[in-house]
Amino acid sequence: MSATTNIEPQGGEPASPPSPGRGRGDGAIGAVLRLAALSAWSRRLTLGLTLVAIALAVTLLLAVERLRVDARQSFTQSVSGVDLVVGARTGSVQLMLYAVFHAGAANNGIAWDSYRAIATHPAVDWALPLALGDSHRGFPVLGTSADYFRLFRHGESEALKFADGQPFAGTFEAVLGSEVARRLGYRKGDTITLNHGPGELGPAHGDKPFRVAGILAPTGTPVDRTVHVSLESISALHLDWIGGAPVPGLSIPAELVAKFDLQPKQITAALVGLKQRGDVFRMQRFVNQYRGEPLLAVLPGVALDELWASIAMMERTLLAVSALVVLVGLAGLAATLLAGLNERRRELAILRALGAGPGDMFLMLTAEGVLVTTAGALLGLVLLTIGSSLAAPWLLDRLGVVLGTRWPGPEELALIGAVIATGLVASLIPGWRAWRMSLADGLTPKL
Amino acid sequence: MTALRITDLVFRWPRQAACLDIQGFELAAGERVFLHGASGSGKSTLLGLLGGVALPQAGRIELLGTDITRLSSRARDRFRADHIGFLFQQFNLLPWLPAIDNVLLPCTFSARRRERAGADPRAEAERMLRHLDLQPESWRKPAGELSVGQQQRVAAARALIGRPEILIADEPTSALDAERQQVFIDLLLQESAAVGAALVFVSHDQRLAGHFDRSVALHEINTAATESVT
Numbered sequence: 001m002s003a004t005t006n007i008e009p010q011g012g013e014p015a016s017p018p019s020p021g022r023g024r025g026d027g028a029i030g031a032v033l034r035l036a037a038l039s040a041w042s043r044r045l046t047l048g049l050t051l052v053a054i055a056l057a058v059t060l061l062l063a064v065e066r067l068r069v070d071a072r073q074s075f076t077q078s079v080s081g082v083d084l085v086v087g088a089r090t091g092s093v094q095l096m097l098y099a100v101f102h103a104g105a106a107n108n109g110i111a112w113d114s115y116r117a118i119a120t121h122p123a124v125d126w127a128l129p130l131a132l133g134d135s136h137r138g139f140p141v142l143g144t145s146a147d148y149f150r151l152f153r154h155g156e157s158e159a160l161k162f163a164d165g166q167p168f169a170g171t172f173e174a175v176l177g178s179e180v181a182r183r184l185g186y187r188k189g190d191t192i193t194l195n196h197g198p199g200e201l202g203p204a205h206g207d208k209p210f211r212v213a214g215i216l217a218p219t220g221t222p223v224d225r226t227v228h229v230s231l232e233s234i235s236a237l238h239l240d241w242i243g244g245a246p247v248p249g250l251s252i253p254a255e256l257v258a259k260f261d262l263q264p265k266q267i268t269a270a271l272v273g274l275k276q277r278g279d280v281f282r283m284q285r286f287v288n289q290y291r292g293e294p295l296l297a298v299l300p301g302v303a304l305d306e307l308w309a310s311i312a313m314m315e316r317t318l319l320a321v322s323a324l325v326v327l328v329g330l331a332g333l334a335a336t337l338l339a340g341l342n343e344r345r346r347e348l349a350i351l352r353a354l355g356a357g358p359g360d361m362f363l364m365l366t367a368e369g370v371l372v373t374t375a376g377a378l379l380g381l382v383l384l385t386i387g388s389s390l391a392a393p394w395l396l397d398r399l400g401v402v403l404g405t406r407w408p409g410p411e412e413l414a415l416i417g418a419v420i421a422t423g424l425v426a427s428l429i430p431g432w433r434a435w436r437m438s439l440a441d442g443l444t445p446k447l
Numbered sequence: 448m449t450a451l452r453i454t455d456l457v458f459r460w461p462r463q464a465a466c467l468d469i470q471g472f473e474l475a476a477g478e479r480v481f482l483h484g485a486s487g488s489g490k491s492t493l494l495g496l497l498g499g500v501a502l503p504q505a506g507r508i509e510l511l512g513t514d515i516t517r518l519s520s521r522a523r524d525r526f527r528a529d530h531i532g533f534l535f536q537q538f539n540l541l542p543w544l545p546a547i548d549n550v551l552l553p554c555t556f557s558a559r560r561r562e563r564a565g566a567d568p569r570a571e572a573e574r575m576l577r578h579l580d581l582q583p584e585s586w587r588k589p590a591g592e593l594s595v596g597q598q599q600r601v602a603a604a605r606a607l608i609g610r611p612e613i614l615i616a617d618e619p620t621s622a623l624d625a626e627r628q629q630v631f632i633d634l635l636l637q638e639s640a641a642v643g644a645a646l647v648f649v650s651h652d653q654r655l656a657g658h659f660d661r662s663v664a665l666h667e668i669n670t671a672a673t674e675s676v677t
Binding site: 028031032035038039041042346347349350351352353354355356357360 | 498500521524525527528529533535539540541542543544548552553555556557560589605
């Protein structure tokens, strides 16, 4: 039998079919990946810590992104069908913040006459007066007209619904947002008292309690956190007050307020709906040039865009910082895998002796990195879901932001994909090292 | 046919004098040879050359009629996996892998060994382990949890599965006492005969030579000066 370069043996043994000319060894990818998984499991402590670091970084990244998207969505959904928000002259973002989100305080109000002039303008379909300033156990109190429950729209043009009861009718009746009722355990017919000013430290209007006339269904907007009363109630509360404090020695009992003129002299802001949207700039000009007093009318969409533009820089910075945290996590992964390579030289040499090619080594190391990254990203998603459901009530309370518990949206999936792709790139380095090492070490590891 | 033929082989590590210079060495198919070498005599280097992980500067290494020095690195890797069973001094089992999966590793990386292990390689691995007196309850245990004797038998099964034509054993009995060395060598001879493999048994312990068809001292066939050998 002559010498041959054919690698198949000569003789009676059946020759195996020619192997496809792959760069890797003959190891089926599934079998190699199974080995990689078992090997990773044997080093689960170090890899587990790396995985947790990646998971936390991914949680941070996704939380920043989700907060950004959800904040925008809840702000945008808070006001629907309103063409103009009118208030005393101030910044448009500030006006939006206190008129719609009941955050911050107005420095000035609108005279009732000015409000009437706007409300009766021929282009105006409807107008809702808003009087803010009082609070109930940290929740803002909104004085408005009973039309509010008929006209106010949120989300995709949805009307307010009552979970229980009906709009306020009498002077000392209140309608609670769902969150107020839920958090404080109120039911229809309960009695509540209001505080002057925001927070619980202001002087109390304890002498004039309110009866809960109705409770609204949840909307996912600041309405849920608001106590609604009539404008007349607000006037009645302050009959015996001057300049933000009770007048000493003067006390007008609740039974007698009906004898007074409760027509408000001033309101905080107004929401305006037009007969035709095309009139919006004409109407805005009318308000902004109103002769009686300096007023401001803003288009909610435009004002929100301004708000987003003003915080875009901060958002981008936050996102960049969390992206850096993810990179740190993945660099840690690459470092762990590289450090582990020295302990695993023996393992890799054994596999090489048994026929694993450098390609198999590369596959094993890279698969391990991708496995850890993917598991970390998934764990991050789980942590985000748990964390956001824990933080959601707080965010709704403090910021009026509705944080949804939901499947990751396209942006979040893209972020997760980017994390896994970066994890793959980070694992290429140890993969390449393993490949080089297995070539250099041969059958016996040089230790 | 010959299992192994070395012709005019010269090998030196970078920047060192030649450590191996072998004019000729042959091993017939199925032949069992004891290769004696003191430590530092170039044994490991020779095994690396036979395994195809190092290339000689000159000469030919024919395994089963194929000159592996003319194959690409990838083809040498595959040739080794397909035709050579290795049995190492340290057994070189993967400690975290169950014993039976350690045995099956050559079938994972070599299609040829897989085919030659029969229709069901796992059943073949179990048959071999049972034949080597390893109790079924230890098959699923990670290899690192087995006793030295058990590990050695797992390593032997791994080297023999898929009936490789050549079995290379590098000091596989150095961890055993004399009596168990005896038993293990008998087992190895018997098993390599059963699969029809040629056996190169490398050891520094000349007392073991008696069991083999032939005994060769590495310093007899290697004419290179030995003082520079690592």
